[in-house]
Amino acid sequence: MLLRDYAEITGEDVIDQLRQLAEPLRGMKVVHVNSTRLGGGVAEILTKLVPLMRELEIDTHWEVITGESAFYDCTKAFHNALQGNRIAVREDLLRTYERTTAENAERLRPLLEEADYVFIHDPQPAPLLGYCPHRKGKWIWRCHIDISHPYRPIWRYLRKYIEPYESSVFSLSAFAQALPHTEYIIPPSIDPLSEKNIDLEPSEVAAVRQRFGLDPSRPLLVQISRFDRFKDPLGVIRAYQLARKFLPQLQLVLAGGGASDDPEGRIVLEEVQLAAAEDPDIHILLLPPDSHRIINALQRAADIVLQKSLREGFGLTVTEALWKAKPVIGGDTGGIRLQVTNHHTGFLVSTPEGAALRIRYLLHQPRKMAEMAVKSREFVRDNFLITRQLREYLTLMVALLH
Numbered sequence: 001m002l003l004r005d006y007a008e009i010t011g012e013d014v015i016d017q018l019r020q021l022a023e024p025l026r027g028m029k030v031v032h033v034n035s036t037r038l039g040g041g042v043a044e045i046l047t048k049l050v051p052l053m054r055e056l057e058i059d060t061h062w063e064v065i066t067g068e069s070a071f072y073d074c075t076k077a078f079h080n081a082l083q084g085n086r087i088a089v090r091e092d093l094l095r096t097y098e099r100t101t102a103e104n105a106e107r108l109r110p111l112l113e114e115a116d117y118v119f120i121h122d123p124q125p126a127p128l129l130g131y132c133p134h135r136k137g138k139w140i141w142r143c144h145i146d147i148s149h150p151y152r153p154i155w156r157y158l159r160k161y162i163e164p165y166e167s168s169v170f171s172l173s174a175f176a177q178a179l180p181h182t183e184y185i186i187p188p189s190i191d192p193l194s195e196k197n198i199d200l201e202p203s204e205v206a207a208v209r210q211r212f213g214l215d216p217s218r219p220l221l222v223q224i225s226r227f228d229r230f231k232d233p234l235g236v237i238r239a240y241q242l243a244r245k246f247l248p249q250l251q252l253v254l255a256g257g258g259a260s261d262d263p264e265g266r267i268v269l270e271e272v273q274l275a276a277a278e279d280p281d282i283h284i285l286l287l288p289p290d291s292h293r294i295i296n297a298l299q300r301a302a303d304i305v306l307q308k309s310l311r312e313g314f315g316l317t318v319t320e321a322l323w324k325a326k327p328v329i330g331g332d333t334g335g336i337r338l339q340v341t342n343h344h345t346g347f348l349v350s351t352p353e354g355a356a357l358r359i360r361y362l363l364h365q366p367r368k369m370a371e372m373a374v375k376s377r378e379f380v381r382d383n384f385l386i387t388r389q390l391r392e393y394l395t396l397m398v399a400l401l402h
């Protein structure tokens with residue numbers, strides 16, 4: 001994708017501004033480092049951002065640190081502990097972590113030391129800075145997870161690697177930890193030109209409806225989520241059942257990834273299947289991980305998108321739905337609060353009863369729905385597209401220039 005492809009969506013001004021912001025950075029060397037090239041939100045965003053930064057004539061590199069399986073066991077444990085699980089990490093795993101990052105530093109040191117900016121994504125590569133004594137550039141620790149309530153011993157261990165950075169970036173202020181350098185907030189974004197979000201022909205949406213047995217003449221509620229208790233799929237079924245007493249035509253889709261090796265995912269899926277057993281109008285869809293166009297079509301087929309999470313990080317599914325001009329009924333938590341404004345882009349709810357009430361309200365107010373549709377799309381255009389995220393990275397780099 002080229003920058004000019006985005007102009008059609010964002011307007012030329014936004015693209016011109018990116019070019020202007022990038023001017024003082026032209027020719028500079030930037031290195032992003034994370035721990036995977038495929039899978040997960042970080043890799044996905046880098047896949048899009050790196051070529052756009054290169055197009056702005058910033059000499060941008062993307063390096064991935066690698067290790068044996070014990071290294072990933074350790075960093076997975078960090079991930080869980082930083083998000084609040086009280087789990088100790090075995091000493092031998094910590095030694096593996098230290099050894100692996102040191103080995104990766106050997107390989108990457110020449111590039112890292114000469115870079116003008118280094119973005120280190122998440123805790124996995126955090127110690128690299130300590131192995132680059134002759135670094136010339138600014139180092140930024142880009143944290144993509146919520147570390148506001150970490151398991152303290154692990155945070156104490158990791159923060160010593162992070163403190164010497166020039167700055168940190170968090171997705172939401174609520175996710176941050178106090179650190180002895182400047183902290184920036186840069187929320188996530190979606191790519192409007194990706195398979196997940198690109199405009200689809202109505203025929204493609206109709207084909208997906210047909211494939212899953214959805215009746216186009218009846219109202220449809222959709223929630224796209226992993227089968228996870230925090231996403232409250234049982235609460236969604238309850239809300240649907242309550243609303244259906246007044247709207248007997250209602251249909252519900254709960255779509256998520258297939259039964260993975262996550263044992264809890266399987267249990268939650270079974271609970272959901274049990275709760276839906278008697279109702280042919282509840283469609284539980286298990287989708288393979290690359291079902292981006294299908295998810296896109298389901299979001300477009302919906303009249304209302306639900307994201308009734310009990311706890312949520314940012315909630316990209318909300319952004320995706322708002323971009324498709326759908327009102328969202330979302331749980332009053334985490335990043336959903338940044339996106340859903342009552343009566344404007346949707347409704348925040350705390351209970352199935354609240355969700356049912358809002359479903360009934362919206363389906364009886366087609367004009368209100370149409371108004372919200374326009375606001376929702378504009379809200380995402382202004383706040384949550386990849387061009388905004390790129391602008392904020394550039395602004396951060398310019399701010400650190402001196």
Ligand code: UDP
Nearest residue numbers: 224225226255256257287295314315316317
């Ligand atoms: N998603 C997907 N397949 C699924 C379920 C979700 O591709 O079966 C996508 C969804 O469209 C969104 C992301 O995974 O882009 C989920 O991000 P979100 O922030 O909503 O929740 P998380 O899963 O990170 O808690």
